[in-house]
Amino acid sequence: MNLIPEPRLRGRAAPLAVLLLLTACDGGNAASVVPAPSLPAVKLAETGGFSATIRRTSHGIPHVLAGDYASLGYGYGYAFAQDNLCELAEVVVTVSAERSRYFGSDAAYPATLGGTINNLKSDFFYQSINDAGTVEALVAQQPPRGPSEEMRELVRGYTAGFNRYLRETGVDGLPDPRCRGAAWVRPLTEKDLYRRYYQLGLLASSTAFLANIADAQPPGPLPDGALPVPVTLPDVLPAGTIPTPKDLGLGSNAIGLGREGTRNGRGMVLGNPHFPWQGSERFYQVHLTLPGQLDVSGASLLGVPVVLIGHNAHLAWSHTVSTGFRFTPYELKLVPGSPTSYVYDGQIQQMTPRPTTVLARKADGTLEPRSHTFYWTRFGPMFEFPDGYMTWNQLTGYAFRDVNATNFRILDQYLAMNRASSVDELRQAQDYWQGIPWVNTVAADDQGRAFYADSAIVPHVTDEKVARCVVSPVALLVYQSAHLPVLDGTRSDCEWGSDADAVLPGMFGPGRMPHLVRADYVENSNDSYWLSNPAQPLTGYDRIIGDENTARSLRTRLGLKLVQGRLAGTDGLEGQRFTLEQLQTVMFNNRNHSGELLRDSAVALCKRNPFIVAEDGRLVDVRAACPVLEKWNLRGDLDSAGGLLWRLFMIRLVPVTGGPYLVPFLPTDPVNTPRGLNTLHPQVVQALGGAVQVMRDRGLPLDVALGTVQHVPRNEARIPYHGCYDAEGCFNQMGGLLLPDYTYRPSLGTSFVMAVSFTDAGPVGRSLLAYSQSSNPASPYFADQTWMFSRKQWVDMRFTEADIASDPELSVTMLQE
Template sequence: MTGRNGRTGGARLLPLTALLLATGCEPRTATPPAPEGSTAEMKLGAGSLSATVRRTAHGIPHVLADDFAGVGYGYGYAFAQDNFCALMDALVTVNAERSRYFGPDGTYLAALGSQYNNLKSDFFYQAINDDGTVEALLAKPPPLGPSQDARELVRGYTAGLNRYLAETGVDGLTDPRCKGAAWVRPITERDLYRRYYQLSLFASSLFFLDALVDAKPPSLLPDGTLPLPLPAPATLDRKVFPSSETLGLGSNAFGLGSQATRNGKGMLLANPHFPWEGSERFYEAHLTVPGKLNVSGVSLLGVPAILIGHNETLAWSHTVSTAYRFTPFELKLIPGFPTKYLYDGQIRDMTTRTVTVQAKAADGSLTPRQHTFYRSHLGPMMEYPSGLMTWNGLTGYAFHDANASNLRLLDAFFAMDRAANVEELHTAQATWQGIPWVNTIATDAQGRAYYADMSVVPHVTDAKLLRCVLSPIPLLVLASAGLPVLDGSRSDCALGSDADAVEPGIFGPGSLPRLTRADYVTNSNDSYWLPNPAQPLTGFPRILGGEKNVRSLRTRLGLKMVQGRIAGTDGLAGQGFTLEQLQTVMFNNRNYSGELLRDAAVSLCRRTPFVLMPDLSFEDLRPACPVLAAWDLKGDLDSRGELLWRVFLFTAVGATGGPYLVPFNANDPVNTPRTLNTLNPQVAQALGTAIRTLRERGIPLDATTGSVQGKRKNGVFYPVHGCAHDEGCFNQIANQLLPDGTYEPVLGSSFVMAVSFTDAGPVAKSVLTYSQSTNPASPWYADQTAMFSQKQWVDRRYTEAEIAADPALTVTHLQE
């Protein structure tokens, strides 16, 4: 039987009883799924698929099987026990059936933090399904289509999901959200591939779903003419286009090499900032096929490969990349004919596709609803006024999505699961080129730290920008947001290609940034430029995110924390990281904006007791002075003053010219900008606004963070530590403001994992902030939320001995 090393050992699965006896433990008995603290062993069915699911504390499944189909089978079954309804809801979406079951006027929350209308969503997905996009990609040979290994994994995963549904029946589901629901049915492999395709589009087409559905030829104005393009303003807000902030996604990650750790081996911190609700939650699992696979970590709902995690000798995480995944093209339309456009001097006609979906009426009957999409040869038409891209009498905008042919993501992640070191990790990424929208930060047992943005990016060089971004609106979009809007009237402005790219139109791996070092790399959602300030990455195309531009406070704090631990200047013992110190650094809850600006704000408060507000009234600042002076500059549960600072800073960052006196300096990016500009009257007004805001909410100025920020589950309030991105908090928590003036986390620190390689193998600690299950009836619905509230960590079980020794162990044998 394989030990810690998943790359060695016999290919035959030993009977679990023999395995447990070999580790000195006896099998236990009970009926799964069982609450934590009970034990179980149960044999179910017989057939060609088989797996053993061992659950340890907090419901984490450890799936053991002879082959990839089997490990997928066990994983699908275990996942369904915890999150079947959540996955079914996502599959209703990708199958364009939300209007059928929930009505056309309803909305749902997407991972992008946006409310999507059911009918518009259905039109979008129905167009993809009518085109047979997923089916066409499935028919392609690898790497454009899935490998046989991935197909086997999905085959087994599908069977495992359906095994669970067959055992419970629709009416026997324990989750009230879909118990007895008409939209619950057996799942097909095609359903899951549609889900994976959806994941590829999150940072591109899905962000523009409304813009793509809303696009239609312009109507005549009252004077009989067609509308003109929108006038170009002086500036354009970058946030109208996708970024980690506007997508509602983010992350931190440290890859620590031999020179940064106490034992000279690799160490990783994974801290993705993903939604706490919806289909983009993480799920913990450990998958083992002896001799082929031994990987532990998390997946997004419905994905049978581990996306963030570790194996015997490699650990990795991801952060949302700044690169754009799409390129609009500005079309020159034929005057009076808005569906005709010029291309290389020739007139071309747009094509149309009309899709039909079924919508539920008030009486429960179904009625067909139709929508027509317009398309140029460069892509579908879009209507995006907030980005100044309107379909008018002179111009229109076509949308090209570089991930529109990407069904490679499952293989890309599954290949990473089996890589032994950072070189093999890079080979996996370069082979599949399926990472849709994230950076990768990794480390291996040999102590090498790795950063790369090996994601799918449209092939737009800076030279192409100079010759193909020429008209006023594209020039403004490029200057304000770095997004290329290319001339769609010339073939020489079409996307380029690299010889090492898996398909035309994207950059190949040789053109993308990566770095391997012996000390460290980090990323907190800024561009590729500065994973380590000692070795900036330069010379890459602007579409990837830019160089020598300001870093976020969160990025700067992450770099400061790593540098301080290596130097031993952070107040902790010694130099270099231990695993325990990495955990401490993760949850130190430092508020970097407070460290930089609080003292100056207190001085301002003391010398300016009253401030004239924009409404010409005066606000007394004196009550804020002692609160801010006594604040511990953290976002801990018992920190007093962080909330006051939060509201102040949110207003101050909007001050004309910004809140800083010392501007950004590209030669000192970790330490600039800095120093509060107390000469700007809007800064003092921001403090007055914060005082008024808390007074109106009935919240004391010295309220603790834990009293006003937390998650309620099954009637229990779990206070949550951490604070916001703009505050410069590494442990980022993004909230929605509730009617009572308190804050409920909606995304931020989600799965947190610290991994250290040792002579005996990997040692890992983790916490899944929102817990393993979305089912309120599950024992694993809130247990880790309570742990996160108290800065507690789960000891991750990786070896067979560790799994067998868990007091909460339950065992299920599956065969089909």
């Protein structure tokens, strides 16, 4: 099957100033890229015409059938609006820079990567993008830089389908009480969706530092006779001061099994993204069919008209957030007395002020204009991060350069992946479009080949360039702390480089990025590419992409052990190699790897030290904790008594100076080291006392079961959930918010789960959308799969026509416009 559409000119010109800006950021002309195969003619809709059939099966999963791309998008947009209109409408308010107008300038909304974002700062950020016409300029480009004709048709149809549903119900008749009658709900435009896709591309870069960009302002003048004071730096930055990509919050697990890893000798995939349970990055499950062109089932993020994680008849894939940086700061030498002037190659350059204005609602309901000015350099906007280190003062300043700022290839990247019929075609699609913004890919095909690639976009900063261009005390300190290159902004030879096979200058080409094809397995749980399969470590890549020969997380190590134990037949399940049912069992076995490694030593510590001085100086009687930990089942199940006590202990071990382990990490044994609890370390002893004391302070029994303290509110119900924190080393990661009643509610964690096995008769898939298909509390699909998640149950991914027709809850909607 051919995957790549031939470029088509749209006949629309981008704003000249924006195209000049994009060219300047590229650092030169476009490099040569992987040639695109020719594509047979595809059917596009007649202008304005849409016709789609939506067949919903159990749990509200829509199977959209259409005869052209626009109609396929039309059916998808309509079905999505039925379930989650309010969520996407609020996203549109955000990217339209209207949150202050409707929700107030002092309010905030949840950030995807943790914390909150102030409405006014958010509006300034997005309005500056809109003022510049950035998205319009990117969309106007021809493929592969801009969207293909097929993608434009999908977006056109999705917009029309969403709007048809809104037109039929009316804002005042919406079934979701959260936005019924709201002034901020309006029909979509295609521009709204394109702005949404641009937002998604910046998720692990600019939007993660939105407030730091919005807060950057020139320093005021010095008093007469005063001299600039250099920043005082410590010898080492505290851990976490500079967040690494893994610290940004999002995570995932994925396993790809080849012919030597499965019972039937064909491929198998487990996908387990750990994404937010609330807000704009929820998944939505769908099956899209355009006969002869596309037949794909899986899940998308809100508003995206293609499948991001899923399978077709021959290929299944998932993603995990990768470790590469998507940005680099540039350190600028400022002109004395002129903090908006900087030196570049011996010449003085002026920053460009970009004023922007938004409307904000006052307490009396009236609107007032609020203004802000961003300052742009040749690299990008000024920013300040972290507080006290990369600051804008009279001597230096820092600019933020984002490699995804010119990436609008993400949509066609996934359309090509949706159509790929093998691991080879998947890699071909990624090498051509180069649009993956911030994730690894794990896949397997029906021929029994497993595939791993970190094909995400990374700034072209080689280790050699780091050695030449990370030179100042601040830059060296930041690089030592997080391996984030803060490059010298005074020299053109410190600009990002280029590869001949890269679709744009400034990024690594596919030939410089890690990939692996295996007959047994590949696995990733958000560590770098290095140990995707311990039998074939990937090495020799530039450090900005990821680390090598370093300790893996407990979750990564458990993921590898889960696969290795099944292939060897030592995990207590029947036989060797995987069946689909065994892959499902492994997903939710809730093994707690930290407990497996350290619990017995912790019990011995407890028995030797009946009274412990905790971190706060209080003397704690821990004798009652010893039998609780000894009887704990080493899992994160609903009935795991002692699991919470262990969690509180492990959280306190994370910052232990020098680490809590007896046996250090050994590159020759990366799956099994580090291990052993250093029970003589005073912080380890204090951690046990602190864990016991905090539970007593909360009034919780030491042996409280996880299902008692972990719950999901769904209308009047409190649904218990299993899983545990990342620090504990659980594959089924469920990060929770601590509530005032000392219970937990899920925030980031297991979201869309997919297990797919290829058989002689085609793919067989099981899935689960842990927070359910609809965010509308009045929907029948608001809590049904959440209850299933609590019970470790799965949903059949009905793929064939016979599967769909046989569903006992099948309903059919035919749309024509």
